[in-house]
Amino acid sequence: MSEAVHYERTLDHLHALSLTTAASELGPLLEQAAREDRSHAWLLDQVLHRELTRRFEKRVAANLKLSGIPVKKPLEDFDYEANPSIPKASIENLATLRFLQDGENVLLLGPTGVGKTHLAIGLTLKAIEQGYRAYFLTLHDLINKARAARQRNRLHTLHTTLLRADLFILDEVGFQPLQQEDATFLFEAINKRYAAKKSIILTSNKSYGQWHEIFPDEILAVALLDRLLHHATTLNIQGDSYRQRHRRHNPYPTPHKEVNP
Secondary structure: OOHHHHHHHHHHHHHHOOOHHHHHHHHHHHHHHHHHOOOHHHHHHHHHHHHHHHHHHHHHHHHHHHOOOOOOOOHHHOOOOOOOOOOHHHHHHHOOOHHHHOOOEEEEEOOOOOOHHHHHHHHHHHHHHOOOOEEEEEHHHHHHHHHHHHHOOOHHHHHHHHHHOOEEEEEEEOOOOOOHHHHHHHHHHHHHHHHOOOEEEEEEOOOHHHHHHOOOOHHHHHHHHHHHHOOEEEEEOOOOOHHHHHHHHOOOOOOOOOOOO
16 A cells, blocks of 8 residues: 555544544644654654644633633733732742642632732633633622523523533622522532532622621621631732722823824
């Protein structure tokens, strides 16, 4: 059997196995192997490596699309100088994702506008880049989804979605008090992830001592905090809002200038 026939059959096999990247890379890699006198083992390694790399890239892109992240805010863009109260070393330690591997939670507390959501998104992007599935929701959006699911008798489906993600990010806890059925749903969702040892990143403008203002049932609030804090890192972020600080430094917005060519 000629080399050309072997090549065509190999392409057919790769396509039949849905190894499309390997099929597209086979020709160039065969030429490189012949040019550089590479072994058959090297060729096979390179073909499979490129197939796996492309599949991983596709998975990351899909996970990012499905994550619900409102905007990409990498940790590398975070301005630590604007808020010295944020321990950079602690954030860098969290960025190793050991907390995710160990099923631990991250709670970011502090007033509005100090960078909690940016940090949460930055850590989430790190997780997605490593192939983890993430799901980002504000508490307001989660409650709306729960109410809609309850009306359609599909709360179980929503619970399954929340549990499927390797990392669940719950943003803006504390901006609205919860009704009893909403608080019960939130407890059930967090309790299921606690039992499964799956991580949560939570941001809140309330200290733990103020959580009774969010929940209609203080016992439920205590039980929920007990599960969140059992294995968790808490960062209390202080300081002024970035937006308020910007307004103080720039009290008069720069007027728009129209330039005529």
